[in-house]
Amino acid sequence: MSRPTSSAVEPRGWTKGLLRANGWLVYAFFYAPILLLVIFSFSDSRNVGVWGGFTLDWYEEFVDSRQTQAALWNSVKIAVVSTAISVVLGTMSALALERFKFRGKQVFDALLYLPIIIPDVTMAVMMLLFFAEFFEVLNAVFGTELRKGFSSIALSHIAFSISFVSVVVRARLAGMSGHLEEAARDLYASRWKAFRFVTFPQILPGILGGALLAMTISLDDVVITQFVTGPGWTTLPVYVFGLIRRGVTPLINAVSVVMLMASMTLVALSLLVERVRNVGTNQRRGF
Amino acid sequence: MTAAVEITGITKRFGDVVAVDNIDLTIADGEFFALLGPSGCGKTTTLRMIAGLEFPTQGSLKIFGDEVGTLPPNKRPVNTVFQNYALFPHLNALDNVAFGLKMQGVKKSTAYSRALETIDLVQLSGMDTRKPSELSGGQQQRVALARALVNQPKVLLLDEPLGALDLKLRQEMQGELKNLQQNLGVSFVFVTHDQEEALTMSDRMAVMNEGKLLQVGTPEEIYEHPANRFVADFIGQTNLLEGRVVDAETVCLSNGARVTGFSDHPVGTEVAVSVRPERVRLGPRGESRPSETEVDGTAVDGATVDAATVDGAAVDGATVDAATVDGARVDGEVESITYLGNARVYRVRFDWMVIEVREENRPGATLHEPGTPVSVSWDPSAVSVVAD
Numbered sequence: 001m002s003r004p005t006s007s008a009v010e011p012r013g014w015t016k017g018l019l020r021a022n023g024w025l026v027y028a029f030f031y032a033p034i035l036l037l038v039i040f041s042f043s044d045s046r047n048v049g050v051w052g053g054f055t056l057d058w059y060e061e062f063v064d065s066r067q068t069q070a071a072l073w074n075s076v077k078i079a080v081v082s083t084a085i086s087v088v089l090g091t092m093s094a095l096a097l098e099r100f101k102f103r104g105k106q107v108f109d110a111l112l113y114l115p116i117i118i119p120d121v122t123m124a125v126m127m128l129l130f131f132a133e134f135f136e137v138l139n140a141v142f143g144t145e146l147r148k149g150f151s152s153i154a155l156s157h158i159a160f161s162i163s164f165v166s167v168v169v170r171a172r173l174a175g176m177s178g179h180l181e182e183a184a185r186d187l188y189a190s191r192w193k194a195f196r197f198v199t200f201p202q203i204l205p206g207i208l209g210g211a212l213l214a215m216t217i218s219l220d221d222v223v224i225t226q227f228v229t230g231p232g233w234t235t236l237p238v239y240v241f242g243l244i245r246r247g248v249t250p251l252i253n254a255v256s257v258v259m260l261m262a263s264m265t266l267v268a269l270s271l272l273v274e275r276v277r278n279v280g281t282n283q284r285r286g287f
Numbered sequence: 288m289t290a291a292v293e294i295t296g297i298t299k300r301f302g303d304v305v306a307v308d309n310i311d312l313t314i315a316d317g318e319f320f321a322l323l324g325p326s327g328c329g330k331t332t333t334l335r336m337i338a339g340l341e342f343p344t345q346g347s348l349k350i351f352g353d354e355v356g357t358l359p360p361n362k363r364p365v366n367t368v369f370q371n372y373a374l375f376p377h378l379n380a381l382d383n384v385a386f387g388l389k390m391q392g393v394k395k396s397t398a399y400s401r402a403l404e405t406i407d408l409v410q411l412s413g414m415d416t417r418k419p420s421e422l423s424g425g426q427q428q429r430v431a432l433a434r435a436l437v438n439q440p441k442v443l444l445l446d447e448p449l450g451a452l453d454l455k456l457r458q459e460m461q462g463e464l465k466n467l468q469q470n471l472g473v474s475f476v477f478v479t480h481d482q483e484e485a486l487t488m489s490d491r492m493a494v495m496n497e498g499k500l501l502q503v504g505t506p507e508e509i510y511e512h513p514a515n516r517f518v519a520d521f522i523g524q525t526n527l528l529e530g531r532v533v534d535a536e537t538v539c540l541s542n543g544a545r546v547t548g549f550s551d552h553p554v555g556t557e558v559a560v561s562v563r564p565e566r567v568r569l570g571p572r573g574e575s576r577p578s579e580t581e582v583d584g585t586a587v588d589g590a591t592v593d594a595a596t597v598d599g600a601a602v603d604g605a606t607v608d609a610a611t612v613d614g615a616r617v618d619g620e621v622e623s624i625t626y627l628g629n630a631r632v633y634r635v636r637f638d639w640m641v642i643e644v645r646e647e648n649r650p651g652a653t654l655h656e657p658g659t660p661v662s663v664s665w666d667p668s669a670v671s672v673v674a675d
Contacts, residue, residue, distance in 0.1 A: 179373035182340050185360040186367045187387035187434065197386075201377045 034260065041253035048248045058254035068255060070232075071239035078150065078225075078235060079218040082157035087211045089158070090165025091203070097166070098173040099181070113167070115160040124227035127156045131228055148230030156228050157218045164217060165210035172206025205273065212270040216263055289352045291316045291442050291474040292337055297346035299332050306332040308498035309346070314442075314476060314491075316351075319468050321489035322478045325521070329498040330478045331370075334444050337476065338367045351441055361390070366435035367444040371451065372427045374419040380406065380430045381415035387438040405437040406430075408467075425456045432464075436471070443468075445477045449484065461488055482522045486510065494518050516673045519561040526567070526642045527559040527673075538672055542639040544617070550672035558674045564645035566669035569633060571653075572618055572660040621659045635663055 011019055041059070045052025062068050096102070097109055115123065135146040180202065184194035222237045229238060236259065243252050292314040299307040307329040314320045322330040335341040336348060339360035348356050355363055366387065374383050381402055388398035406415050409429040419427055428448060435443055448464075449457045465488050468475045479485050485492045486506040493503045494517075502514035513519035520527060530540040530548075538548040538560050548560045622636040633644045633655060642663055646652055655661055 177371070177373060179369050179371065180375060182360070183367070183369055183373035183375070183434075184386070184390075186338055186340070186365075187438065188361045188390040189386075190361055193390060197390075198375055 037253055037260075038257055041250055041257045043250050043253075046249055048250055048253065058250045059258075061251055062254045062258065065251075067234075068236070068239065068251075071234050071236040074150075074233055075219055075236040078153050078157060079215050082154045082161055082218050083211050083215045085154075086158045086161035086214050087165050087207060090162045090210055090214075091169050091207055093162065094166045094169035094173055095199075098170050099178065112163055115163045116167070120221075120223040123156075123160065124224040127152070127159070127224060128227040131155075148228055149233040152228040152230065153225055153233060153235070156224050157214075157221065160224070161214035161217060164213050165207075168210035168213060169203055169206040172203045172209075176202045208273055209270055212266050216266060219259070219262065288316060290314060290349070291318065291351060292476065293347075293349040293352075294333075294337075295347040295349075297333070297336065297343045297348060299329070299336060299341060300344045305498050307336070307343075310495075310498075310500040312493060312500060312503065314474055316474055317472045319465065319475045319488060319490045320477065321485035321492035322476065322495060323482060323485040323492055323521075324480065324495035326480055327497075328495040330480075330495050331446055333495070334367075334446055334476060334478045337442070338365055338444050339363045340367075364441040365444055366438050366440040367446065368428075368431045368435050368448045370446045370448070372419075372431040374427055374430055374434070376419055379416050379418050380411065380422065380433075383419070383430055384415075384433045384437050386434065391438070402433070402437055405433040408436070409433045424451055425460070428452060428460065432467075436467075440473065442474045442476060445475060447478055447480065449479075450481075457484075464488065486522070494521065496521070512671055513561065513673055516559050516561075516675050519559070519671065519673045524564050524643065524645070526562045526564065528562065528640065528642075529557070529559050532556045532558055532672070540639075542637075546670070547667040548670050548672040549667075550674075552672065552674050556674055558672050561671045561673050562642070562665055562669060564632060564643040565630075565647075567642060567644040567663050567665050569635070569644045569646060569655060570662050570664070571655075572662050617664075618660065618662045621655045621657050621661055623657055624655075633661075635661060 010016075040048060040051070042054050042056065043051050044055035044057065093108075093112060097105065097112070118126075131148055131152045135148070135152075138144055138146055176199070180198050181194050184198040185191070189197065220237060221235075222241050225235050226238050226241070229235070234242070236255065240252055240255050240259075243249075243255075290313045292312070294310060294312040296309055296311060297307060298305065298309050310329075310333070312333075322333060324330045332341060336343050337350070339355065339358055339362070342357045346356075347354060350363060350365065375386065378386070381399065384405055385398045385402035388401060389395070393401075403415060406412060409432050411426060411429050411433065414422065414426060414430075417426075419430065422430065428451075431448070445464075449460050452460060461484060464475070464477075477485075477489065486509075489506060491503065491505055492509060494501045494509060494514075496517050502509055502518050504512075509518060510522055513522060516527065519525050528540050528546075530538040530546075532550060532552045532554050533539045533545065534554060535551065536547055536549050537545050538550070538558060539545050540560065546560060548558075550556075550558065552558055617637060619635040619637040619642070622634045622641065624634075625632040628648070630645050630647050631652075631654075633646065635642050635644055644663055
């Protein structure tokens with residue numbers, strides 16, 4: 001498993017200095033904007049770029065503003081629902097692709113990854129058209145009054161999240177020997193029990209990772225959501241995007257910082273889950 | 288008595304590939320049975336069909352009289368020790384072993400106490416809380432064994448279970464497995480590509496190649512009387528001398544020499560005379576070997592080598608000595624020696640081939656240096672005539 005420590009020559013002199021500088025430069029490039037964003041979210045000035053002393057007003061406005069609160073909850077609801085559904089469907093498709101042979105498998109495999117490759121805008125236009133037509137037909141046939149809103153956003157998010165979940169879970173499944181399931185079957189487990197007691201615990205980190213990815217993407221999405229949203233269903237990123245057009249205040253900064261914190265918490269959580277599991281099982285893994 | 292496993296006309300195809308080709312096999316209750324063959328010969332597929340992990344394309348498979356052809360693995364009274372153990376990495380040794388009992392709905396406390404007993408049985412006491420990754424290869428192997436045995440299977444299937452262990456541990460486990468099998472009285476079906484393992488452990492064994500069953504018998508039968516060239520070559524070491532059947536008891540070798548070799552192949556069949564290296568005697572040229580393994584070979588049934596070497600001038604090559612007392616005897620020259628510790632293997636060069644001779648390293652054994660002119664001889668009962 002462990003490779004012999006490479007005997008690569010440690011860079012010396014100005015090479016070392018340059019490499020080190022490069023490293024810092026990259027980090028600065030990554031994190032300076034974030035740092036600025038955070039700092040200016042506390043700025044007591046209506047002008048985003050001007051420091052006007054420390055204040056928590058913008059955070060207060062974020063909490064008090066009914067619009068931002070509504071947008072936040074819309075985002076959360078959509079993220080939770082779309083994640084839950086796409087995790088189940090994505091895991092199922094990963095299992096099908098990794099463990100079974102069936103007719104049309106390769107086509108299915110290729111098609112599943114399409115949402116990852118297709119540009120967001122294309123996907124957004126596709127979805128817009130689809131829901132317009134689809135809801136019209138449904139309304140005409142069944143007399144329903146479906147409109148764009150929660151269902152159209154959630155369905156769109158599910159549509160692209162399945163691919164991401166499937167990719168992550170599949171990677172995990174590929175690292176798990178199929179013999180384990182055979183062993184479980186040999187030890188009197190039905191197919192369901194073999195999944196429940198052997199496969200599922202093994203791929204759980206992958207499922208959680210996929211879920212966090214799906215949730216993050218759902219919380220972040222602007223383009224697709226903007227196309228398929230309906231009255232009353234503005235999500236937080238879409239709302240922020242709208243704010244910019246109306247003139248920028250540090251409120252945007254505050255909202256962004258909150259979103260940033262949420263994302264970071266999710267990522268930290270996923271890392272923590274991985275670590276706890278690894279300490280628990282103490283197992284070596286290929287990835 | 289009902290057979291533990293009865294396989295009749297089983298064929299398994301994967302697409303166009305015939306993995307197992309119409310085999311018949313009966314494994315008795317309480318038998319240690321080895322399925323032996325090179326990789327890809329179909330032995331593992333056969334085992335997996337007994338386990339229910341593959342379903343036969345054709346044919347009948349019975350376990351203790353019940354047809355199980357397409358019964359899923361969880362409904363069969365057999366358990367498997369997998370090649371790479373396939374222990375559940377997220378469960379500790381005890382939970383691994385108790386898994387099968389729990390799946391059968393055995394009460395938790397009963398399942399655990401039986402699991403602990405079995406862990407003791409495979410000499411892993413005190414290791415029950417360890418995760419598989421915290422166990423050595425040999426210990427993992429024992430957990431895998433315990434995990435299967437705890438269910439008291441009617442047949443235990445083992446897929447190259449010792450393959451991943453080092454030599455010393457493997458030999459130790461061979462003995463233990465054999466003891467365990469005798470004490471439990473359960474049939475073990477053991478897949479291996481290691482002919483020595485099969486010979487030493489099994490009551491009976493089957494040799495497979497390219498999906499076909501070539502020979503079934505006791506290790507002795509198979510070693511002494513290989514059914515064909517492949518079996519002779521695959522089991523143990525042997526010298527294969529090419530030739531042609533002359534009559535029921537004579538084979539004419541490719542150099543024209545005639546040796547005694549009993550066979551029921553039709554006259555003219557291309558055959559090989561198989562002589563095991565340890566059955567060949569080696570002595571200084573021209574001398575009759577002073578022998579502890581002296582046979583009272585008479586010239587009559589001694590495999591005599593005829594005078595007619597192909598190129599006539601028999602100087603250093605396979606010359607002929609018709610009237611040897613102890614069987615076939617040809618002269619050659621030691622080409623090289625391989626020292627094995629407990630024995631030496633001499634490669635003796637003749638002008639038409641090389642014969643390997645194995646001599647035990649007994650005290651006082653004469654060393655024949657390379658280049659020494661020597662004679663080799665063997666008793667006619669030491670050879671078997673094999674065709675393709």
